[in-house]
Amino acid sequence: MKSIFTCRREKNPLSALKARLSTALLFSGIFLFSNAFFDSQLIAQDTGAKNAGKTVAAFDSCLPKLEKTPSLSGKLEEWKDAVSIPVRMESFIAWKERKHSWSGSADAGLEAFCGWTADGLCIALDVSDDSVCNKKEPQDLWAQDGVEVFIDGRSGPKFMSRGYSKGSFQLFTAFDADKNTPMFAVNKAHGEVEGIKMNGRRTESGYFLEVLVPWTAFPKLKPELGTLIGLQFGLDDYDPAKDGDTIQPLFMTIQGKSGLSGNSSERFKFKLVEKQEKSASNPVSMSAAIDCPNALIQDDASCKLLLGSALGKDAEKAELSFSNSKGEKMFSAELPLLDEKGPWPGAKTSELKWKLGNIPDGNYTISISLTDKNGAALGTSTRSVSVIKGTCEEARKHLADAPAIFAKAKLPELAKSNPGKALEWLAAAAALEEVKWGISSFNPEFIKDGLSEWKARLAILQDGKVPEDTTPLYKLLNLCANFDGRVIVQYPASTRMQGMKMAFINFVCNGIPLLDGQASEFASEDEAKKAFGNSSSYWGGLKNLMEETELDGKRMMISSKSYDMKKIETPSDLGIALCQPPRQTALALSPETWQQILGKTEGFVIGTNASEELGTAFSAWAEKEGLQKLEMKDALGKDSFVMVGNPTAEDMKNFNTKIKRFYSVSVQDSGTNVRILDGRLILGMRGNSNAAVKMAAKLLLKGEAVKASDLDAIRAEICKELPELPPAPLEMGMELFVGDVHSHTMYSDGGLTPEGMTLKAIYTGMDFYVISDHNTLDGVLVASKHFADAGIAFPLIVGEEITTPWIHMNAYPLSKLISPELNAEDTVKAVREQGAAIQWNHPGSYDSDWFAKHGETALVGTGFDAWEHVPRNYEKWKKEGKLPTLTGSTDTHAGCFPDLERTMIYAPGASGKDLAEAVRGGSTLILGAGGPEFAYGSDLMLSRLSARLKTDRKILDGITAERLSKILEKADLGKLLKKGKGMPVNPE
Incomplete structure (x- = not known):
């Protein structure tokens, strides 16, 4: 069960799905309807390392004030004072269908011009596209040719935070070549934005769009010198002749950032200035784009530079330096600047190739200083990269040695005699698949994490235990060392999820999942204590439902209920969620909830499908708070109201069209959930049996190999919770x-x-x-x-x-x-x-x-x-x-x-x-x-499942061994490892 989240409707499914879909849980509960926009986004702290590829300035670019507001009549000269941002480099591709080919900027390229005036934010989009086509509806313009503009005009702590709220939105723009008209729409999941003006025209090389976003779109922003605004641009390319039914074949953004429609933090900071600054300290990373892999994996290194037209017309010289994390210069060279071929007059490009030589693995910064014909500084572009040449050499050696190691394991025989150990060999091979993908995708974290998992699993398989100096996360593999206990420990591709290192621990019997666990590793015990302490406080305005106690001397939080909160648009999207079976119970609210989250409300309605228990509990609470009970017909005339229970389809039809958002908040039975603080780890376990969960938690804390008898005891407790049903024997052959x-x-x-x-x-x-x-x-x-x-x-x-x-x-x-x-x-x-x-x-x-x-x-x-x-x-x-x-x-x-x-x-x-x-x-x-x-x-x-779970372990082990033996009878893991390239390829 998920504890708490906000439901946000992505209008770009392919980008939205880059991150794993959270299962939405909607229970019959309590809803608040309001005509105001509430921001319920929970802002997660990023405890991860700095990402390679990011610029390293306090702000990323100046945003100059234009002499006057552009007339939006297609005159490029009106944008002469704007900052120009090129988005047309291979490393800027955030998403590409494998069969779609990008043949350079003539195929698809963008130069964005940005500035500001007293009237608003001014944006021009000069797009090259050899086949302009967009036949989609406004909310789906992203699926074919167009440009997506991501703007964050909020202030204070909400600026550049992950969630969208008033002042932060996604703008879809495109050009209808058949009708010769521009098109635009604001992602309706981000609310309505009034007053946007737009025009556009077809050009010989593609199309040219101009947009004026009034300052009224950003209620809390003051358009004055020094103000920061967040911007990001995404170029969508669709070629009908070769892409056919494909949705969004290519998506290119500044520095290849992805997941933008669901995450407002991946913007770049632009500072409002009177005019473009010219100095060595002036950050120009947006106008002087550095094209290189995020990780350098071999001795031959290369780097490309692309200057936007506004900066390029003044730049005469470029000097590159390659420095380590201490600021020590490891390498420097001058870059020859050449005019770029394309429709952007003044744009310049350059490329440099060099040898890494003895430069060790680590984090580095590429800095490119630009000067004009008189030698005066124009600015500096920076980009961080990782060198992982040594790591890759080690990885390739492990990949080369692995087939011989697999051959010695004799997997076909092992599947019969020790199926649990045979399965562990498959997990080890999977770790090497992550290594292969890390090498092919220039991802140092994939390579390092894959190698760490491979070494730890190899130690379990060959020595029965991981080395003592292994990090806590990989020491969890000691739980698997008996092989017959069927504890499953998995690591996501790159163990970092949401900024922290994680592992998933499951107890399984004959393929049937029994209990679900998780471990999070922190950099220190103090960080782990802080994170654990946060779980016992109010979270998002809702009183936490976990009770603190102890287990084997360790701090433990335990609960049998969880809550769910989501923000939902009306009137079209009731139920936007999947859910577990509802268990209506009383709502747990902190005294600050209404003030901090739900806001002022004018009464409540008991829905026709609300349980008596829930209705009674809420009514008693509402009476103490002085909240008036309303009939639905009266509530519809209010600006905001609370509804107890799920609205019916008929209710939804009657809701006031002025309602912009409503919240649902509910509590439901969720089985037993525990969280335990163990040094640098926070361990979690959940299941429907309280006794089984506590047994498993003790085993996690013990950290030793789980025995088959341990699993039998857990299984026995789970069986006690199963419903009594008439027997349903398996039929012959089934x-x-x-x-x-x-x-x-x-x-x-x-x-x-x-x-x-x-x-x-x-x-x-x-x-x-x-x-x-x-x-x-x-x-x-x-x-x-x-x-x-x-x-x-x-x-x-x-x-x-x-x-x-x-x-x-x-x-x-x-x-x-x-x-x-x-x-x-x-x-x-x-x-x-x-x-x-x-x-x-x-x-x-x-x-x-x-x-x-x-x-x-x-x-x-x-x-x-x-x-x-x-x-x-x-x-x-x-x-x-x-x-x-x-x-x-x-x-x-x-x-x-x-x-x-x-x-x-x-x-x-x-x-x-x-x-x-x-x-x-x-x-x-x-x-x-x-x-x-x-x-x-x-x-x-359910009866068949119950019978299987109550079957003697020896019979279940026999079924597992028989099935696995058939699967691995002729298995050659080394051959499989050599077959896959670690990157997408065409089927034969």
């Missing part, structure tokens, strides 16, 4: 299989190679695994061929997440791609023609007319076979006999499987065909979804 039906790899927006993800799937105990990258089959097809060539006979199932602006769907097994441009009826038809099953992914995560129409119908009328995750109406639909087929998944993008949600099927086998038939036939169950229940689905499937 079995239970567990797998994940929704995941991602680096072929779309995932965190690891498809080979690495599949190895981890087998390691975690899955019997089948669906790779479902967005609108592509290439990754899973490549991996399937590699696994077959390496003799690994695992049911890797070809899937696709059919990603459209209105809904996401998974289809499996597939032999050919399903177009995202098809309507719902034709999509279902295309899936049926391939004999595949189709499921509705995370229903409600994106609001649309589709959800409004089908969100309450339990799939009736959709043609779909399954509903992914546990629906909000689970108990109601099950009681009424309307429960659709349910599938569980991780929808992981993290390069591992961070949570335990899985699909269990009742089928004769675990092939793609078996999976599709089980889904179509309703023989499925959701495991590991959290909440008070161990599993969700029909009583028949």
